[in-house]
Amino acid sequence: MRNTSSRILILDCGSQFTQLIARRVREARVYSEIHPPTQSLEWIRAWNPTGIVLSGGPSSVTDEGAPTVSRELLDIAPVLGVCYGMQLIAHLEGGAVVGGGRREYGRAEVVVDEPSGLFAGFDQGERTTVWMSHGDHVEQVPPGYVATAHSGSTCAGFRHEQKPIYAIQFHSEVHHTVRGAEIIQNFLFGVCHCTPDWTPGHFIDQEVAKIRALVGDRQVICGLSGGVDSSVAAALVHKAIGDQLTCIFVDTGLLRLHEREQVERTMGQHLGMKLITVRAEDRFLTALAGVGEPERKRKIIGEHFIRVFESASEEAGKNAAFLVQGTLYPDVIESVSAKGGPSATIKTHHNVGGLPKDMKFGLIEPLRELFKDEVRNVGRELGLPEEMVGRHPFPGPGLAIRVLGEVSPYALDILRRADAIYLEEIRAAGLYPEIWQAFAVFLPVRSVGVMGDGRTYEHVIALRAVTSTDGMTADWYAFPHDVLGRISNRIINEVDGVNRVVYDISSKPPATIEWE
Structure with missing residues (x-):
């Protein structure tokens, strides 16, 4: 659990835009996480959210198996329902949600009926462009709620008369909603009274303390690829434990032109980290021979990667207890479906789902909660050179997934x-x-x-x-x-x-x- 003064819990009801909600919250310097709506009330209370967002989703609230939450959730912290989230609140609280007749997809115009709360700073009757994506709609707001905006004859927003529960039918998180960022910030700061303390420096201080407490006097190795993610992860861990970290760079034979030489020059000579280079081209290419299916390639690379690290750490006499990886939040979201939520799994990332179950290392993934631009900002805060921090992403499996089919x-x-x-x-x-x-x-x-x-x-x-x-x-x-x-x-x-x-x-x- 992250030690920030404010935290927003986003419950993913299956929307393709859920990750954008997390992005917009973090852009306002407030920490957020995405979890499935199946999390228990006890877990949610223990997580101690400053506010809760119910995302959009493709289901109808009356469908069998549709994402839902306990009505008690609405009393834990301020709540914002977005699209399906709005319909879910209406359904739980005794309003009427119906399908058909008033579908809206794409840009739409919403009229503000109440210029306060989510719409603080708007004018009474102001028309604003938003992004809609819904088939069902709220026909009647629940008892104890009042409408705050409309689109044609459709309710586009409502709030509870006394509790901090708000909802909008449109997607404030997408850039097509012209004043969407203001609406989200009104929820964060006007409703939830969040403190904007989610900064690179704050993150580094917390992670350094966390890594030191976890590692103690034990040794750590880092799987260094030379890309932004592993480089920033290595620099962060190095700041925490210094020479207890040994970076191991594996030449898999799947690297770009002159990649090995560049890594050795930058990480070893420029940053002064302990660096071991392992030439393992033959091992990886032999293991990949005849394999064309993408997921199989990722699994093979992930498993051999770990085995090479185990061998290299033993040869170096380090007896390492932990392995550092540059796993990012999008990797986690795409690989495990928003931590078990309704969104579809896209693909397995080799540094998330390709690790062998009998791996002897404990994992340290200091960037696991960050998006890519946040990682770059952490790298800059750590003093990494811009040519490294600004480098384009490079996948862990390397060129194996850019040679379609069999790798030769x-x-x-x-x-x-x-x-x-x-x-x-x-x-x-x-x-x-x-x-x-x-x-x-x-x-x-x-x-x-x-x-x-x-x-x-x-x-x-x-x-x-x-x-x-x-x-x-x-x-x-x-x-x-x-x-x-x-x-x-x-x-x-x-x-x-x-x-x-x-x-x-x-x-x-x-x-x-x-x-x-």
Whole structure:
């Protein structure tokens, strides 16, 4: 449990936007966590929330098995119901929720009937643009409640006359709701009276104390990849316990061009951490031979990763008791479905679901509650260089999930060279800081081409670049056409075995950022 003066508990009823609620709360410097509505009242009371948010969701409140909560929950702390959460409150409190007839999807205009509470700072009768996504609606507010906003003839908001219980039919957490951030902040500070103390410095102080208490005088190893997550995790643990930490960097054979040399230079020489490099390319590539299914690849990599660490720690004579990993909150959410909630599991992350059950290490995951931008800010607070903190995310399984299908040394070599050209041209164009993540993908198909006077039948490289704030949602990046043209031309001419380059213009959702 996080030792902050204020904390918001978000109960996930299955909405695709639940993670955005957590983001918006944290952007207001208030700590938040997402949990399923199945948590017991005893657990919720022990968690001691300053406020509770009931998220949206795809169900109807009258459906069998629909997410629900005890009515007693409404007396534990101030409550905000969003979309389905509003309908759930109405249902629990004796209001009328009906389906059909007044469906609203996309942008809508809401009229403020009561410019106080959630709508403090608004004008009486003000019209404001919001994002709706509902089929059911509240036909009649419950006894003891009053409407605070409407959209056409539909109730768009209500509150309890005496208790701090509020609800809105629209999604204040999405950026399409023009004044959504104000509404959330009105709940946090006007209703819940939160203290905005969720800052990088505060987080570091708490984690350092927590790590020292956990570790004592024992030794710790860190699975260092050179990416932002593991680097920040290593720096944070190093601040806490110094030379009790040994970083182990495993060259899996699945790294980008010159990755090993860069890690050794930055972490070992620049930051002064104890660093052991293990060359294990043959082991990983042998284990992956003939395996094309993405989840199998992740599991294999996760298991061998741990075995290599165990061997390396024994050889180093450290007898390490703990393993540090750079697991982030989106990894946890995507892998375990919002800690057991109704949202669908997207994919297993190798540093969350790929670890063997008989692993001898205790896990230290100091970033497990953070989103990516929060991790970058913690890194800056720790004094890490910007070229490291600002680096694009790189997946734990490495290039194995960017070679679609079976992984081979031949495919990896093509992908490395294509990816290096891609990133080099992005940097040369000054676009790298604008892009959340950019990478090349080796496709398991060949296409016909012409080079010189001859026919070719060679491989296809896909390029992916997205903008995002936390990796939970993402839009494809609109490259200037001349930059894309230059990248394609260089890859086809400089990388033997490639005769076609394509650009991925899918957003998340429905696609994920990585292809596997």
